[in-house]
Amino acid sequence: MTKDGIGLDRAFAALADPVRRGIIARLSRGPATVNELAEPFEISKQAVSKHIQVLGQAGLVTRTRDAQRRPVHLNAAALESMTAWIDRYRLIHEEQFRRLDALLETIDAAVKRQKREDEK
Amino acid sequence: MTKDGIGLDRAFAALADPVRRGIIARLSRGPATVNELAEPFEISKQAVSKHIQVLGQAGLVTRTRDAQRRPVHLNAAALESMTAWIDRYRLIHEEQFRRLDALLETIDAAVKRQKREDEK
DNA sequence: CATATAGTCAACCAACAGGTTGATCAAGGA
DNA sequence: TCCTTGATCAACCTGTTGGTTGACTATATG
Numbered sequence: 086m087t088k089d090g091i092g093l094d095r096a097f098a099a100l101a102d103p104v105r106r107g108i109i110a111r112l113s114r115g116p117a118t119v120n121e122l123a124e125p126f127e128i129s130k131q132a133v134s135k136h137i138q139v140l141g142q143a144g145l146v147t148r149t150r151d152a153q154r155r156p157v158h159l160n161a162a163a164l165e166s167m168t169a170w171i172d173r174y175r176l177i178h179e180e181q182f183r184r185l186d187a188l189l190e191t192i193d194a195a196v197k198r199q200k201r202e203d204e205k
Numbered sequence: 206m207t208k209d210g211i212g213l214d215r216a217f218a219a220l221a222d223p224v225r226r227g228i229i230a231r232l233s234r235g236p237a238t239v240n241e242l243a244e245p246f247e248i249s250k251q252a253v254s255k256h257i258q259v260l261g262q263a264g265l266v267t268r269t270r271d272a273q274r275r276p277v278h279l280n281a282a283a284l285e286s287m288t289a290w291i292d293r294y295r296l297i298h299e300e301q302f303r304r305l306d307a308l309l310e311t312i313d314a315a316v317k318r319q320k321r322e323d324e325k
Numbered sequence: 326c327a328t329a330t331a332g333t334c335a336a337c338c339a340a341c342a343g344g345t346t347g348a349t350c351a352a353g354g355a
Numbered sequence: 356t357c358c359t360t361g362a363t364c365a366a367c368c369t370g371t372t373g374g375t376t377g378a379c380t381a382t383a384t385g
Contacts (some may be wrong), residue, residue: 097221098217098218100217100290102214106290109294110294113298129345130363134364135342164294164295168292171220171288174284240331249374251334252375254333256373272331272382273382275331
């Protein structure tokens, strides 16, 4: 399958930066060039270029070519593999809770039964 | 609501490390002590303790007290806020795709109509 | 009290991340 | 061909991360 450990390392690390999250947010509306992506931020174009490289190595974005422009595209599949990882353990955790609740109810019922026995 | 930018910074950074993901995976099955969490890894207990602090500052885990033990508990709500962020932009991206498809179909239909006109 | 168990604190270190500036490359347009 | 635009490469600096070891705190138990 797609995502090994290193892939997840890179993907989560990529989204740990607010500039890169901003880039992803912008790209969700459609492809954009480096200059367009750099515009909202108060950092150099080179810095933005580096951020895009980080996103690229994490598999979150891809590049195409259009004359001297190099548009950046979002790769939603990578986002999906991240939510897949998180949701897996979220669901296991929920299931544990459900079982704990069931156990407590069982104990509660046993206590009540015992009480009725005692009152006889 | 709960998660500001810094919260997301910390949460994503926390999951960027395989040891910390391993800890989260373990905790999804239920609370555990530092020693239990450290056991599968070939690093010092102090290092694991640090990882747990990082997870704590990210809001992903909480601590309780049980005699000299300090069990660690998963906080699933923090995981949820991460998937919420990701899914938001995943869905916007999907919607953009849907609209693009619709546009292409419209163009296609127009071309065919034009063709019929020409053939009259 | 003395000792074992569970965990944290502190100092240190190597590697990496995110930023800068200056030079360079690549593709149009005059 | 020369110039402009779009973007990357390279060198460098600084702060942060993830790891180490050694000392310390806190709770239970002989």
